[in-house]
Amino acid sequence: MIVRGAPQEFECRVGAWDALGEHLERRGVKRVLVIHGGVSWEKARRFFPDLTGVDAIFEPYGGECSFEERDRMVALAETANVDAIIGVGGGKIADLAKAVAVYLAMPVVILPTLAATCAAWTPLSVMYDARGEMLQYDIFARSNALVLLDPMVILDSPIELMVAGIGDTLAKWYEADVIISQLAERSVEIDISHYTAKLCRDILLESSAAALEAMRDGKLSEAFVKVVETNIMVGGMVGGFGDDYGRTSGAHSIHDALTVLDATHHLLHGNKVAYGVFVQLMIEGRPDEIVALTPFYQELGLPTCLHDMGLDGLSDAELVRVAERATAEDETIHLMPGVITIATVLGAIKGLEILMAEVRVR
């Protein structure tokens, strides 16, 4: 296994973006391509500092982190002769900026505007096709050069994306633990991964409600900064130290499988992963843990079942497609103990609907 613990440099503080110019100067960067979003950029641009001594080209991304979009950005970067890539936005923009930078063997700087995933931290890009179906993820041999996290930027971001980030990061514990607890012996790297995964769950269960309240009030708080750093940094360390033992297992396979259905494309990544945690726990035969987590899910608005995602109308044929994809040969669901078949997943999905219908009545 390979440890990729952290970006080269990480700063989290109010006003962190103001140091961008200094950081670029320290790195000898003269020209940059800034990849940004649409709505998120409208909000974020007032935080983006004036860069003196650095030429910046700004380009909005097309909405997906796809190979086509990477190639378009690579061509722009080459034409403009830049020497670094900056990504300002959420996970897809971070992933796109990393993919472009790696292709060009350049440093990448990430200024997150959301705390929805650990994409700002991790040296990997999840690639989608132009329709939004997930293709693969590529792990890179170089760390992100710099991550500047300003909690004030995130405070102003959509709450539902923070909630999705909490769902995605809570999954770190369940996905890493189900793999790591099968190991007879654990290296120190694996212990760090397991510990940070547990930290994700503990901090999120403890502080999420207060963090969301801070967002609604527009007031920075300790709980809020903790949750932001957990989603971005602690979550990133789980896979950073644990590699395949700390990356994904059941929940993300369920997420990946859901993306084959157009009806799920409007749902946020982290929400589908949170649902995947429950399906994974059904497969593990742990309904008690599901029932214990349900009040937390409901308080935050995370989906506990297909019904909560408005997907209770899915046909049996569609559910079979999901179960087939979830159990495809290369899916990480097979890192869970036992043999996981299409029937296993189908049974878990249907069993969860029945369980949650009972919990709702209670």
Ligand SMILES: [Zn+2]
């Ligand atoms: Zn995820």
